[in-house]
Amino acid sequence: xxxxxxxxxxxxxxxxxxxxxxxxxxxxxxxxxxxxxxxxxxxxxxxxxxxxxxxxxxxxxxxxxxxxxxxxxxxxxxxxxxxxxxxxxxxxxxxxxxxxxxxxxxxxxxxxxxxxxxxxxxxxxxxxxxxxxxxxxxxxxxxxxxxxxxxxxxxxxxxxxxxxxxxxxxxxxxxxxxxxxxxxxxxxxxxxxxxxxxxxxxxxxxxxxxxxxxxxxxxxxxxxxxxxxxxxxxxxxxxxxxxxxxxxxxxxxxxxxxxxxxxxxxxxxxxxxxxxxxxxxxxxxxxxxxxxxxxxxxxxxxxxxxxxxxxxxxxxxxxxxxxxxxxxxxxxxxxxxxxxxxxxxxxxxxxxxxxxxxxxxxxxxxxxxxxxxxxxxxxxxxxxxxxxxxxxxxxxxxx
Amino acid sequence: xxxxxxxxxxxxxxxxxxxxxxxxxxxxxxxxxxxxxxxxxxxxxxxxxxxxxxxxxxxxxxxxxxxxxxxxxxxxxxxxxxxxxxxxxxxxxxxxxxxxxxxxxxxxxxxxxxxxxxxxxxxxxxxxxxxxxxxxxxxxxxxxxxxxxxxxxxxxxxxxxxxxxxxxxxxxxxxxxxxxxxxxxxxxxxxxxxxxxxxxxxxxxxxxxxxxxxxxxxxxxxxxxxxxxxxxxxxxxxxxxxxxxxxxxxxxxxxxxxxxxxxxxxxxxxxxxxxxxxxxxxxxxxxxxxxxxxxxxxxxxxxxxxxxxxxxxxxxxxxxxxxxxxxxxxxxxxxxxxxxxxxxxxxxxxxxxxxxxxxxxxxxxxxxxxxxxxxxxxxxxxxxxxxxxxxxxxxxxxxxxxxxxxxxxxxxxxxxxxxxxxxxxxxxxxxxxxxxxxxxxxxxxxxxxxxxxxxxxxxxxxxxxxxxxxxxxx
Ligand code: SF4
Ligand code: SF4
Numbered sequence: 001x002x003x004x005x006x007x008x009x010x011x012x013x014x015x016x017x018x019x020x021x022x023x024x025x026x027x028x029x030x031x032x033x034x035x036x037x038x039x040x041x042x043x044x045x046x047x048x049x050x051x052x053x054x055x056x057x058x059x060x061x062x063x064x065x066x067x068x069x070x071x072x073x074x075x076x077x078x079x080x081x082x083x084x085x086x087x088x089x090x091x092x093x094x095x096x097x098x099x100x101x102x103x104x105x106x107x108x109x110x111x112x113x114x115x116x117x118x119x120x121x122x123x124x125x126x127x128x129x130x131x132x133x134x135x136x137x138x139x140x141x142x143x144x145x146x147x148x149x150x151x152x153x154x155x156x157x158x159x160x161x162x163x164x165x166x167x168x169x170x171x172x173x174x175x176x177x178x179x180x181x182x183x184x185x186x187x188x189x190x191x192x193x194x195x196x197x198x199x200x201x202x203x204x205x206x207x208x209x210x211x212x213x214x215x216x217x218x219x220x221x222x223x224x225x226x227x228x229x230x231x232x233x234x235x236x237x238x239x240x241x242x243x244x245x246x247x248x249x250x251x252x253x254x255x256x257x258x259x260x261x262x263x264x265x266x267x268x269x270x271x272x273x274x275x276x277x278x279x280x281x282x283x284x285x286x287x288x289x290x291x292x293x294x295x296x297x298x299x300x301x302x303x304x305x306x307x308x309x310x311x312x313x314x315x316x317x318x319x320x321x322x323x324x325x326x327x328x329x330x331x332x333x334x335x336x337x338x339x340x341x342x343x344x345x346x347x348x349x350x351x352x353x354x355x356x357x358x359x360x361x362x363x364x365x366x367x368x369x370x371x372x373x374x375x376x377x378x379x380x381x382x383x384x385x386x387x388x389x390x391x392x393x394x395x396x397x398x399x
Numbered sequence: 400x401x402x403x404x405x406x407x408x409x410x411x412x413x414x415x416x417x418x419x420x421x422x423x424x425x426x427x428x429x430x431x432x433x434x435x436x437x438x439x440x441x442x443x444x445x446x447x448x449x450x451x452x453x454x455x456x457x458x459x460x461x462x463x464x465x466x467x468x469x470x471x472x473x474x475x476x477x478x479x480x481x482x483x484x485x486x487x488x489x490x491x492x493x494x495x496x497x498x499x500x501x502x503x504x505x506x507x508x509x510x511x512x513x514x515x516x517x518x519x520x521x522x523x524x525x526x527x528x529x530x531x532x533x534x535x536x537x538x539x540x541x542x543x544x545x546x547x548x549x550x551x552x553x554x555x556x557x558x559x560x561x562x563x564x565x566x567x568x569x570x571x572x573x574x575x576x577x578x579x580x581x582x583x584x585x586x587x588x589x590x591x592x593x594x595x596x597x598x599x600x601x602x603x604x605x606x607x608x609x610x611x612x613x614x615x616x617x618x619x620x621x622x623x624x625x626x627x628x629x630x631x632x633x634x635x636x637x638x639x640x641x642x643x644x645x646x647x648x649x650x651x652x653x654x655x656x657x658x659x660x661x662x663x664x665x666x667x668x669x670x671x672x673x674x675x676x677x678x679x680x681x682x683x684x685x686x687x688x689x690x691x692x693x694x695x696x697x698x699x700x701x702x703x704x705x706x707x708x709x710x711x712x713x714x715x716x717x718x719x720x721x722x723x724x725x726x727x728x729x730x731x732x733x734x735x736x737x738x739x740x741x742x743x744x745x746x747x748x749x750x751x752x753x754x755x756x757x758x759x760x761x762x763x764x765x766x767x768x769x770x771x772x773x774x775x776x777x778x779x780x781x782x783x784x785x786x787x788x789x790x791x792x793x794x795x796x797x798x799x800x801x802x803x804x805x806x807x808x809x810x811x812x813x814x815x816x817x818x819x820x821x822x823x824x825x826x827x828x829x830x831x832x833x834x835x836x837x838x839x840x841x842x843x844x845x846x847x848x849x850x851x852x853x854x855x856x857x858x859x860x861x862x863x864x865x866x867x868x869x870x871x872x873x
Contacts, residue, residue, distance in 0.1 A: 020691070023428055081682075081683030082685070082687065326479075
């Protein structure tokens with residue numbers, strides 16, 4: 001039985017002890033790769049957690065920094081032969097940091113901004129959509145700095161509603177989410193087309209089924225995440241699979257069982273499928289063959305958390321010539337809100353990824369497939385042509 | 400602590416340290432298993448992780464110049480499109496750096512056929528402990544003069560720091576086959592090893608894992624390692640297609656004659672990679688059994704392998720400890736591994752005693768202390784078990800020739816009192832101890848984790864609080 005430590009972070013004792021400091025995770029850690037610093041590596045972060053738990057190091061700015069600089073890509077977890085549950089340790093740590101409100105004066109404005117983001121905008125879809133229209137207006141007026149890596153929004157796409165009914169008893173639910181629905185609604189249209197092409201009837205979640213809480217979990221705002229998770233579960237009753245085309249949301253929803261620790265939540269988590277995973281299970285619909293080579297970029301939360309990245313290849317393999325990257329699935333630096341909160345590191349990490357992508361195909365403007373909105377937006381901001389597997393499939397659907 | 404990003408800044412860091420009368424120690428990826436990079440005597444720690452460029456690749460001469468922080472596997476990846484690779488492949492190859500490989504003269508499964516690091520390093524540019532920079536060895540087949548390159552490789556940072564390394568690149572073999580043989584007893588597996596070597600076959604790699612380790616590894620990789628086997632052998636043969644087929648048949652036959660239940664030949668690259676991933680994650684996977692482990696690295700003559708193995712298991716039983724074995728069977732390099740939980744009271748004394756007995760057994764069987772991990776801090780005080788005072792004195796004088804002030808990685812490799820006339824009470828006491836593991840080694844085992852912690856949370860930041868570290872000024 002695992003026990004919680006007595007220390008200020010309340011981490012799982014066995015989890016902390018499980019790291020044998022072998023270092024096999026280091027090359028998979030994006031922040032270690034770009035900084036070369038032990039305290040920007042999983043092993044260093046675990047060591048720092050241990051020191052804090054043992055009382056030999058205070059929770060100070062440098063500790064908080066080592067923790068917030070982690071992208072939470074969880075590549076270290078997939079690489080770790082000891083199965084150190086790094087993702088949950090980091091979430092626990094962030095939760096403890098958030099709870100303790102270890103607030104230096106410098107971090108107060110940031111916290112206020114976070115409150116607006118996590119409490120106001122994300123959970124209230126109407127507010128998010130309103131904010132998106134404002135953002136769009138600001139973009140038109142060239143008020144939005146490029147480095148924020150926000151998507152180029154289209155008023156046409158935003159004004160058209162998604163032609164999928166809410167609620168009912170579908171064969172499969174199409175989870176539409178918050179940011180994705182506001183910023184990448186065309187991808188939902190493609191997803192719906194491909195899903196229907198398999199002969200399935202589909203529906204969107206009923207009321208409250210918008211924000212999955214993934215970003216809240218990452219930021220250590222667990223209670224808010226739990227509330228959102230309960231709302232999501234209630235919005236999609238029945239046994240039908242829950243199809244998610246955002247790898248980050250899918251990963252979080254597959255972990256509701258852990259977050260809420262109830263039989264209902266576990267049953268719900270078992271129904272969650274990534275888009276490609278569901279398409280492959282159901283049978284890839286007939287498509288025509290395209291000549292475009294596609295570079296496959298694995299979102300971390302698809303590869304390291306859901307571990308269902310191979311399905312993307314099966315889903316696209318019949319229609320496209322797929323090109324693999326030679327970087328062991330190293331993170332692109334998007335990491336949910338990471339690109340916005342740690343722009344410097346996120347850009348340095350992305351540079352490596354962009355090089356890997358360009359080297360893989362030997363041409364400057366390759367088409368890249370990525371199954372996560374965060375990665376799509378982050379890589380697009382570097383000038384790459386990034387598309388969701390659903391968009392790619394929808395283009396080559398027969399008929 | 401400093402983070403130079405080029406050969407020049409490494410050299411500058413050494414000069415700054417020396418000017419301030421401080422010793423220095425280099426640190427790569429921190430995957431070493433003998434404490435060679437643990438800072439002792441308050442040295443300047445020179446971290447090479449940012450010196451990570453492959454500087455020049457010559458596919459015709461098959462040579463690459465690399466910086467010391469280049470990761471072993473990254474190098475092979477960079478040159479894969481040329482049909483080449485870097486042959487020495489320590490288990491930590493995904494994470495460990497070439498500089499660290501040079502320091503410890505690292506081995507790896509494929510060193511059975513291809514040889515250890517020293518055979519793949521043609522030249523090293525080094526910064527000597529006095530801050531001067533020189534190149535040892537050369538690209539020509541037989542550089543004139545003494546082979547100081549050979550002397551530097553494996554010196555564990557006690558003769559200076561490698562700043563640029565010329566490595567030999569090996570052509571990828573046209574054909575590779577990986578076999579997995581499983582046995583119902585360790586004896587049968589060991590007999591197969593002897594049989595294979597005796598038959599004249601020279602596999603590229605010949606690795607053994609016992610039952611406990613096989614299960615732990617399988618839990619991690621799911622490569623289809625048999626959970627019910629008492630021992631498995633992982634054998635790789637390479638070369639021209641015909642020769643490979645012949646060798647596969649020969650090894651399978653020898654295995655079956657010695658009681659192998661199954662012989663599985665990996666069907667494709669993916670399967671082969673998965674099997675190797677299992678073997679190479681073995682040490683890390685131990686945590687599935689217990690949170691701490693103490694790993695030994697001894698070499699015994701192949702003919703004594705079976706006897707030593709039996710004795711090793713018996714020792715563990717006597718101390719009621721969990722013992723596992725994963726090792727390079729082909730060259731008699733044993734890695735007996737004791738898994739324990741330091742939170743359990745009194746367990747450490749048993750780990751310590753059992754470790755001592757194991758090492759004695761290996762040395763009594765004509766073996767040596769270290770196969771590939773190096774001596775570092777961990778085995779420093781065991782050196783007198785293997786070397787006479789004269790041997791130690793000769794080694795100490797060689798070291799002095801490079802580093803008269805003892806500034807390069809102090810307190811490592813050679814025990815205090817190695818020099819003639821320096822026979823102190825301390826030395827005598829080490830010699831007299833009934834147990835060869837000194838208190839120092841004991842301390843190291845306990846605190847290596849904490850050391851990493853200190854490195855992690857040390858504050859190598861500039862006053863402005865940014866991650867940028869103090870770059871040494873030349
Ligand atoms: S791979 Fe796992 S055990 Fe090894 S250092 Fe990383 S977290 Fe620790
Ligand atoms: S989650 Fe990603 S960024 Fe964080 S320590 Fe692990 S590998 Fe590094």
